Structures are given as C-alpha cells and as structure tokens.
Amino acid sequence: MSGEMTSVSTEAVAARPKRSYLPELISWLILVAGLIVLPSYGSVYVVYMVCLIAINVIATVGLNITVGYTGLLSIGHSAFLGVGAYASALMWMHLGTPLIVNMIVGALAAFAIGLVFGIPALRIRGVYLAIATLAAQYSLYFIFQQWTSVTGGDRGLSLPRIDVFGLGDTGFYYVVMLTMLVTCIAARNIFRTRVGRSFIAVREKDYAAEVLGINVIRTKLIAFGIGAAYAGVAGSLLAVFLRIVNPDQFTLVVSVFFLAAVVVGGRASILGSIMGAVFMTLMPEILRFVLEHATPEGADLARLLSPLREILFGALIVGFLIFEPRGLVGLVRRAFGDTETVEARAGEH
C-alpha cells in the first residue's frame, strides 16, 4: 500500500469519531430527558404508546441478538413473550411477588423453555431452529389455550392494577423505561465481551469459530436463550401493562411482527432494533388512521385491518431484505453520506 493512501485512510478514521460522538451523545441525552418528563406533559395516549414501544424495543433487541448477531432464525419469538407473560402473571396472582422478581422469573422461564426447543435444533447446522421455533409457536399457543386450570384458557388471566413507588401508572412507565435502558445497554455491552464476540464469530463462519476454540453449540444455545429471556422480560412487562394475558396476544403474526422489526430496523444493530420497534409499533396506528380517512363510510375496517397488517409486515421483511439489507439504520447512514453499500453487501450475514 502506498504511503499516500495510508495517510488518507488514517485521516478518515481519525476524523470520524470527532464528527459523530458528541452530537450522538447529546441527542441520546435529549431523548432520555424527554422520556423522563413525558408523563407530566404527554397525553394518556402518548404515554401508552411510548410504553408499548419500549416493551417492543426490549423484545426486538432480544430477537436481534438471536437473528441479527448470531444468525439464527427464530420465528416463534412471541411464544417466549407469552411464557414470560404467563409466568410473571401467575407469580403475581398467586404469590404476590414484586414486579422485579416477576420479571426475572419471566426471563428465566422463557430462557428455560427456549432451551427445550433450542437444544435439539441447534446441534445441527441449517435452519432447523426455524422449524423448532415454529413448533414452539404452535405448541405453546396450544398450551396457553388448553391448560385452562392454570392459564384461564381463551379468556386468559386478568391482573389487578399495579402501583409502583406509589405513582400508579406513571411509576410503571418509569419501570418500563428503566428496563428498556438497562436491557439495551446490556445488549450493547455484551458484544464487547468474549461471549458476544463469539456470537458474531459463529454467525460469520462456524467452522472458523470452532477452530478458534469457541464451543459453537453452547454459543448458539446461549444466544438463543438470551433472545428468549429478553422476550420473557418484555412479556412480563406486557402482562402488567395490558393487565390481561390471553393466548391471542402470542400468535405467529406477532412473531412475524418482531422479525419484521429486526429486519426493518437493521440486523445486528441495537440502534436498528430501537428504530425498527418504533417504526413497527407506530405503523399499525398510521395504517388505521389512513384507513379511517381513505375508505368510504360503512366499509368494515376491522376485517381489513388485520390482513392488511400481515401484507405490510411481509412486504417490509421482503422489501428490506432485497433492497436495503442494513435496514433503517442503513438508510439513515446513507442519508448522512455514509455509502458503504458494496461493503455492507459483502459483509452481510
């Protein structure tokens, strides 16, 4: 390599952090400050939506650890949300344990159930995990629905209102925000550790990872289990948030929703998961708004809404995979003049 080129490239590398870190930090701080003061100024609807988005962010980050970072396809994510939701709801109803304990139990339960489905599938290369998680989706739905004495069957479980720090719903809002913050930072930091790096190594080339001394099967299991545990945390928050848990919250459509959030936001990017979850949570609302104003009077909106959502979820997955594999994060980077498309395609996973 010529000296000139080296100097150019080091300059470019040196220039980058200066340009990007400070504004990024400031915008994150503004966002956090905004979220802290939001309950005092925002309407009930806004607070509700922000809560829902935050819960979806947690679940999406979890799925991204499995799908984006480790390259394992899970199409039963909502079933693990369900495990967390039922576990924490049952804990609360029968034992009256505090929310934090319920969240941990929800995470552990989802982790354990995840391993039940993951262990047979992850010993083999290929897309077997996808089949196993599809089986998890159907069989866990079936258990939620049929084990009436515990899960309440189709009617599900109704939970009492929760009171955190004596602040009521606002207190719960802060709990959700704090959990989101902690889980996102934890996810970001895990990829600076040995374990997290080994996830990426396994995704890139499992043989090479094995040669480097990484236990591939154990790494895959941990990655899948962590993804399920994130879903468990999100599920236990969702149970408290909606104050009802029933089987229809945890269907295949919901799993496709989270997969779409990962793909749309950007695989292997925490920021991407956040953007994807925000986008995908708001999209059905926008769709409903558009439909209400675009369709003639008397058209049956409810009948159209759910299939239209399915079309949109599917089309977003397919469209982003074909045209922008880096997701919204890639679009934003490109908008800021960072055109690494060729490199991104080559290094895609």
Place this chain on the structure above:
Amino acid sequence: MLMQILEFSLIGVASGGIYVLAALSFVIVYKATNIFNFATGEMMMFGTYLFFMFDTQLGLGWIAGLAAAFIGSAGLAMILERGLLRPLIGRPAVVLVMVTLGVSSILRGFAGVIWGPDVRQLTEILPRKPIFLGDILIPGKLAWGFVIIGLIAAAFMAYYRFSRAGTAIRATSTDQVTAESLGINIRAVFLLSWALAGVLTCASGIITASVNGVTPQLGQVALNVLAVVMLAGMTSVGGVVIAGLFVGWLETMVGAYLGASWQSFIPYLVVLLVMLIKPTGLFGERRIERI
C-alpha cells in the same frame, strides 16, 4: 376392536395423502434451489382460493376452474422465484428463509383482504357417498381424494424420474456447477421446479379444503407438512410418500385413542424426535451436518 383399528388406520393413511403432495412440493423446491420454503402452507391456501375464485365466483365450472387454478398457482410460484428469490441467490440461507416467511405473511394477508376471514365452501367435485370395504366405512371424499392424490403423485414422480426436465432437476440438485457446465439451463430448472411446486400445493390445498372448506388459516397444516419432510429427510421424493402416509396415520390414531387435543402435538413431537435421533431423516441424503 381390530376392525376399528383397521378402519381408523385406513382413514389415517388416506388423510395423510394431502401431506404427501404438499411435502413433494417442498422437497422439489429444496432439492432444486436449496431454498427452505416456509410459504408452502400459504401456497396451498392461496391456490385453493384461486380455485374458489375461478370456479365459484367467476362461474367457469370446476374443470376450467381447476385448470385456471393450477396455471395461476404455477404462475404465482414462478413470479415468487423470479421476482423475489432470484435476486437473493448467494445470500445466506437465513435471508432466503426469512423471505419465504415474509411471502407467507403477504399471501395470508391478501387472502384475508380479498376473500375475508370466513370459511368458504368449494364446489363438491368428489362424491360424498361412503365406500364400504367389507364392514369398514371410509368417507367418500377422503377415499376419492386419496385416489386422486395417488394419481397426481405417481404422475409427478414418473415425470421427475423419466422426463428430460425431471432429469435436469435431479442433475441440478446433485451438483449445480456440473449441471450448468453440461448445458442445463439452471434458471429454467429453478422456474420449473417452482411451477411444479405451485401445482402440487394447489392440488393438495383443494383436496384439503374439499372436506372442511377454506379459510386464510388453511396454511397452518404447514407444520404437519414440515414434520413429514423432516421425517423423510428433506431430499427424498420417495421417502416423503411413506412419511406423509405415516404421519397421517399417526395423527388419526392418536386423535382417535388419546383425544383430538393430543393430535396437535403429533407434528411437533415428530419434528423434535427426528432432530434428536436422526437429523438426516429416514431416507435423506447426508447433506445435514452436525456442528
């Protein structure tokens, strides 16, 4: 008692027929293009709706309706291959699988928008009159459906085994590069195998729906089909027939003697056991690698 077991067995094997056709469609796509098609169930559902549209809604009659539905399904499958999957060749398997999953969601959504969530009944093509074998009674639709499935499966397998195109597909599945260097048009093989898959799924969907009608959720039998494919070993055309009939039989027997609610666990159980004990399936090639 013995008579009853025999009766349930026959019914079970007959109902396994629909799995055979759908699983054949899956296997041919997997063999030729190496794509794991999670949209198989939704292709079944959509083909059935096409038949419903041409036959009942447009009033073409069932013969023309059937032909139009087959052509429509084949066309749809070819559009999927050419438009969505071809541009992704060379990308990781996970990406391709995700695309088929997205496609299944899109198809389900379109069926919901166009035909609504309610059950639609198809024209009765198959005779209802039950068939008696001695004292054993088999519902007419099931028996005739099974006969038709047998004919279609036999025709498909003969085409696959003996025709030039079938040989080209098999050559491609053995070694793409060698096949291409011997003058086989790989792109045409991809298109053809998807078209065949479209026709097979459409036929299996119509026969499935001839009993209970069609809803956008018809594709949920996909899990059963996956169980069949796993048991057979993903790549075995002959194995799929045996595995399909076996899974149908197992499901009916379990439903009859343990209760219908246990039935839904069968595909899951089969999938899990195959993964644990013999990931290559019973008849599969040793393409599967442990790591």
